[in-house]
């Protein structure tokens with residue numbers, strides 16, 4: 001029988017070494033809990049980077065998936081399928097969007113938006129051919145495809161993968177004046193995360209997005225919010241833009257749209273941007289397939305009608321206050337919104353990884369980011385008792401009683 005050790009060895013031997021996972025081999029999940037192959041239980045404080053907002057193996061999403069899998073899974077877009085229009089209808093109504101482009105991964109949604117907005121720039125805004133510019137932020141994370149890493153500022157993401165596509169300008173995140181200074185008549189879009197997730201849960205200053213929104217409107221620049229991580233309840237609102245009191249022109253969602261079951265992402269647009277795509281100009285074999293659409297429809301439904309978004313706000317506030325109240329001289333800052341939380345440690349703490357390993361030993365799985373930060377993003381179904389239990393484990397690890 002395969003043991004945890006033998007499975008880890010096989011992975012090390014045959015897998016590309018592009019990840020450095022914690023040494024825990026998971027084989028089962030339910031709600032906020034996951035179990036390893038030896039039967040040890042852990043509270044999942046990562047949710048597959050916010051893709052399992054609805055909790056592991058949610059029974060209603062599972063049932064929707066099984067039901068659809070027994071009927072029809074894939075048609076390609078050469079034919080229509082009944083689930084697609086229903087998905088369009090439901091996600092458009094929920095998010096107030098006018099057009100929807102279904103894709104698979106988050107990175108594909110980003111790439112699709114970049115393509116669409118450039119085309120919009122040439123055909124609608126009148127930008128001279130080949131001159132379209134997109135403004136992005138330093139420390140952005142929008143995925144791992146070649147197009148996307150070309151405008152990343154992370155040396156690991158870019159290193160030795162070039163040459164990259166031109167047409168991107170980088171400005172500091174949270175600095176509206178720098179954004180304004182970077183706008184030219186050829187600027188077609190500003191692509192930005194409402195809260196920078198992979199950068200370590202970085203929240204921009206109050207009012208930043210209101211100013212950015214006004215600048216985009218004034219200069220006819222498409223505001224593309226990448227809500228692939230922040231969206232679908234994670235921050236305590238359906239979309240994080242609601243915290244800022246603004247509306248993006250294009251919104252990207254993914255991750256939790258899958259309920260953790262089947263990859264699905266979407267470009268949502270309330271401007272004419274998606275209207276520029278004509279038959280033959282963009283597509284995907286699996287994008288908009290009936291299985292993905294059925295899963296996404298139920299993933300959205302359970303988020304809303306099981307009160308998960310409100311729970312994210314309530315438990316997120318409680319969790320954050322509990323973390324902030326830990327008497328630990330290791331902790332430099334606790335920050336976050338809803339259940340998108342981070343504990344940043346002082347550099348002298350010796351890095352976040354060792355504390356994630358200590359938490360693992362106590363039955364909590366969290367993720368280190370950028371050396372000194374522990375990211376905490378449990379499924380949105382977490383209860384107050386479970387938060388209390390998690391806080392006890394954090395207290396033990398962070399205050400040296402571990």
Ligand SMILES: Cc1ncc(COP(=O)(O)O)c(C=O)c1O
Nearest residue numbers: 105106107141142143226228229
């Ligand atoms: C903000 C953001 N955009 C895009 C992506 C890429 O999504 P995917 O890994 O599904 O391609 C991620 C993934 O972490 C993300 O956090």
